[in-house]
Every structure is written in structure tokens, then in C-alpha cells.
Amino acid sequence: MSLCHPERGNVSCGACCGLFNLKLTTKEFKNLLLERKTEFQKTVNFEIRHTFPIYRKDRETKESNLPKKDEMTYNCPFLGYVDDTKQRIGCMIHPIFTGDPKSQNFSFYGTSICQAYDCKTKESSLSELWEVLFVEIAKDSIEYSFLSADHIFTYAVEKFFAHSNWNVEDMFQTFRLELVELFRLRLVTSIQKNFTSFEINYDAFLTLDSVCSYFESELGMDWIRWKEEWEKKNPNRGEVSGFFDK
Numbered sequence: 001m002s003l004c005h006p007e008r009g010n011v012s013c014g015a016c017c018g019l020f021n022l023k024l025t026t027k028e029f030k031n032l033l034l035e036r037k038t039e040f041q042k043t044v045n046f047e048i049r050h051t052f053p054i055y056r057k058d059r060e061t062k063e064s065n066l067p068k069k070d071e072m073t074y075n076c077p078f079l080g081y082v083d084d085t086k087q088r089i090g091c092m093i094h095p096i097f098t099g100d101p102k103s104q105n106f107s108f109y110g111t112s113i114c115q116a117y118d119c120k121t122k123e124s125s126l127s128e129l130w131e132v133l134f135v136e137i138a139k140d141s142i143e144y145s146f147l148s149a150d151h152i153f154t155y156a157v158e159k160f161f162a163h164s165n166w167n168v169e170d171m172f173q174t175f176r177l178e179l180v181e182l183f184r185l186r187l188v189t190s191i192q193k194n195f196t197s198f199e200i201n202y203d204a205f206l207t208l209d210s211v212c213s214y215f216e217s218e219l220g221m222d223w224i225r226w227k228e229e230w231e232k233k234n235p236n237r238g239e240v241s242g243f244f245d246k
Contacts (some may be wrong), residue, residue, distance in 0.1 A: 002131075003122040003148055005090060009135040012087040015149030016119055017079035020195045023067035025213035026142050032063075033089055046098050052106035069194040074108050089141045119197035120151035129172050130154060137183050146187060149195035153186055155203055156214050164207035164234070178230060185222045 024032065036059060043055040059077030068075070082097065084089040091114065093103045104111040121130055130148075157179070161171040169211045171179065197233035205211045215223040 003119075004039070005088065006131050006135050008132065008137075009144075010083075010085065010087045011090040011135060011138050011141045011144035012082075012090055013145040013148040014079045014091075014141070015145040015195050016117060017091070018073050018075040018195050018196060019079060019089075019145065020149070020193065021069050021073040021075050023069060025031050026140075026191075029142050030140075032066075033080050034086060036077055037082075037086070037092065040078075040080060042091050044092075046103075052093065052103070058107060071194065073194065076107055076109070078104075078107050087141060089145070110230070119149065120201075121148055121197065124151075124154070126158065126168065129168070133172065133176075133179060136189055137180055137187075142186055143190075146190040146193075146195060147183060150186065150190065150193070151197060151198040152199055152201045153218065155201060156211050157182065159205040160208070160211045160215070163205075163211060178226075179235075182226055185219055185226060186220070189218060 003013065019029065022029070022032070037057065040055055043058070044051045056077055063075065063077060066075075076091075078091055078093050079089060082088055082092060082094075091097075091104065091107075093106055095101045095103055101110050104114040107114060121127060124130065134144055134147040138147055158168075158171070160174045161168075161175070166175070203210060203214060205214065212223075212227065215227075219226070
């Protein structure tokens, strides 16, 4: 198990399959994932290979009119619920389900890309700690996917605490409630984003000012209020900026 499918809780991440490119509400995301699972179970027979492309073509046709944030981003119809409780999402043609190591070749990207890709948050040395926190925060797999894929925001949080002269243990233990609040604020704006986890971070956040500017651009007044509360609790922190660079 990993950040994609954590052992804890009953959530998982499917952002890298293009889910958030669709302009849908949380309820609409869930309905779509359920529709895919239902049709997949009715259409696909693992022993009959041509049923895979039949399902894919049918779903691509049905979903062609869904509003998108970026016409160039592919939305894989093989992403759906993968458990009986209809809570965890994932690749319905992953080898763990099909028993075929090459079954993801029926997808647009193919087996080599689907199995080789690891997102930035998953690659982080702090991935296990982030995983535990995101499971705690997320109420479903949609929220968990938003949190897990938002690696630039996560990295900015790490840099904020580093520039404020706090170590990792402080961030995840002493200031856990502050972290939870910050990411809950982020979830309010997440629905506007097309998170795939492929995003490139063009800012190394070398100073505290650059980190704060980023948060203000992403969270607006919510960041100002969060930072004011933070400063009341932690006076004189962050006066030395830029001492820690990854």
C-alpha cells in the first residue's frame, strides 16, 4: 500500500488519471465513478479481450460532452470505484484486478506509463506523514485526491515551516491542528484546479516572503487570517528566512 491506496481509512487517489480536468461537483464526480464501475462490470469480461476497448470507446463517447478545464488533458474512463463499498477509486484494469500484467495497455497511456509514474507527493521523503494527515482530513476519495495531488501546495507548506525555523516533527505534531485547518481551507479552492500531480513547480520558495505570496495568491483572505492567528501563537518566528533549502 502507498499514498495512492493508503492502508488507513477507506480513501484513495485517482488524480493522475485526469479526474479533476472535468468541471464537476463532488456529487457529480461520485456519480461518474459509479457509472463507470457499473458499466465496466456489465461490459468487461477479463477473459474476452475485445470487451476492454468496447467499454473504453463507449465511455469516451458518453463522456465527450462533459465540460473540461483543458481540452488537451485526457480523462481515463478506466478510473472508477474499485471496492464493494464504493469508496476507494483506482484503475479498474490494474493487474491486481485483471491478473494480466499488460492489461493497462487498453488504456490511452498504456502499461509502461501507468505503472512507471509516481507523483511528486508520493516521491517525497515525507510521503508517509502526508498520507496519514490527508487520510485524517479527507471525508472521501475526492477530497483525498485533491490533497494528495496538490504537491506544490504541500511543498510550500514544508517551506513555510522550514523558513519559520520549525522542523518536520514540529510541523506534523506540535502544529497538527494548524496544518489540518490550512488544508481544509485549501479544499475550498481545490475544486477550481485541474490537479493531475503532473504540475511543474516554477518557484523554489527560497524565502518566507515568496511562500507567503504563493499562499495569498491561492487562498486570498483565508491565508491572511490563518497567518495572523499563526503569528499570534508564534511571535518572532520566521525572522530568519531562506536558511533551509531542499
